[in-house]
Amino acid sequence: MFIRPDNWNQMSPLERRKARLDAWQNAPVPFINPQAEANYKERIERLRKIYDMEPHDRPIADPFMGANEYIVRRKGINGKDMVYNHEKLREPLLEFHNEFQPDTSAMPLPYPGKVMDMLDYKSYIWGGQKLPDNLTIQAVEGEYMTGDEYKEFAADPTNFWMKKYLPRVMPTLAPLAMLTEFPRVSENVDIIDLMVPFGLPPFQAMLKTLMEAGDELMKMLAIVGQTGAMIAGAGFPGMGFNIVKTPFDYLGDTVRGTKGILTDMYRRPNDLLAACEAYVPVLINAVISASDRNGAPCALYVLHKGADGFMSQAQFEKFYWSTWKQVMLALYEEGITSYLFIEGSYNNRLENLAQMPEKSLVCHFDKTDMRRVKEVLSDKFIIAGNVPASLMTAGTVDEVRAYCADLVELFEGSSYIMTHGCYFENTTDEKLRAFIDSVKK
């Protein structure tokens, strides 16, 4: 939990950022021994200097984004285990950190398999459910909001999400649609409308299922939380994220689909823009309260449909960037750093990113030209990327070593985090070690 200092209102954005990073850096960790504690402090200090863009001894290599699956798969863990058997991941994860001594901690995302089953979740399929056991989890696009519903969404995003989107994508939650409009609960008799659903069998059945699902979730979180604490306790700091997306990607990924949203730019531009605008305050609130709750100093954006080629530069600026920028600037004001995981290539968008204030961004690239990144962005922001998944999968150890060495050389003097361009399932221990050790002197 992050507690604001008393003089928060007088603090500048960078002072607030410092306060959040201080709290994250000094959060209590149950160290297993003094050596682990010393290692943790050295690692987090280096990462902190990188976040602060201050001189430091060397870049770090972060295996999380690329290798988070491989590090358990190498010990025979499969996709189904990652979704359902979280306790099975603990040993392999501790072993990996011990053996490879990475600069940061890494683990697969905590997919709540049993809970997803209980909610009858539609927008993904996963191992042990509809995918074979060796696969983890995959998105399936659907149209969960019709083009005609944009206006309804923009008028009240929360209400739309609760009563239309959630019931469609998680049929267990269908009874939510029975709820009244909350802001009209005012007079004593309005309590009747507020409470009626709670007395009806379908709603009560839903509540019962949700309580059971909640119990399952708590069990899983206890296991995953314990594993995380053990990894930290063994000397490995995490990067500190809350996941978020841009307004355009929330609409595109979640309710309209890739083809749907890209054609909406022509068919209903004003509705689309109004919906993106409506998202802005919702996201700002959501990220600030998550960061306050769990103390993470960064918001991690997974960026999809604004990449080069998806839309023209004019469309990018109008539909994608304008509302996204508002969110990032508001978070910056609150001292929260935006970590951008930029999928695909962003060669045409670097100048847009360059408009953001100094230290407001960590830019993690996949296919973007890293030489231009160095030129255009590395004075202002922390840079991460971009060892290819293809190299980790099908390249040789020497090729991995050479690619990493090039990056280290290129970003000499910058604040740089060695990462992969995207994740992969298969590599070898030797290649992963070459990656992790590439930054060590």
Added chain:
Amino acid sequence: MSKELIDAIVDMREEDAVKITAQLLDGGTDPLVVLDACREAMGVIGMRFETGESFISELILAGEILSQISAIVKPRIQKGGAEKKIGKVILGTVQGDIHDIAKDIVGFMLDVNGFEVTNLGVDVPPAKFVEAVKSSGAKIVGLSGFLTLAFDPMKDTVAAIKAAGLNEVKIMIGGGQIDENIRQYTGADAYGKDAMAAVALAKSWS
């Protein structure tokens, strides 16, 4: 009028394009002339894509405009005007992968450049590629894939085509994480970085 239709499509004025099509047909224009206009418009859009002036958003919308127009035009065509094609290409996204946007763009560009494209869709198993090559007699196969999990199905598909004795068939691969490393890994004949590369490869093999 044909010119107006071409402009409407190229400028992404969807409703106008459909309206003009109806007006043309009602005014007695030969349906084949309408289709020619569409082809010309798609050629312009394809050219702009090549030079980086057109984007996925436009190609998708153009595809949708085109299918609305063909729905109006097709029933009025007596006999299919057989245009001459340079060659046949079998195209699909490999097994386990459902990313189809890039594959459809590759199909679109091959089509406007004069190839007859059989699009097998997504999550296509190796046997289905083999079957399609055999039944069509195509000499070119394009495999698309975006997942690292697609590397092995690509390799299996290349192997299945070779195992079926279709040794004269040329295979190109492409998609997000695919590069020269993966070409070697899969044993494909070539890797194409974008849809223009797909066209160049197909032309060099025809």
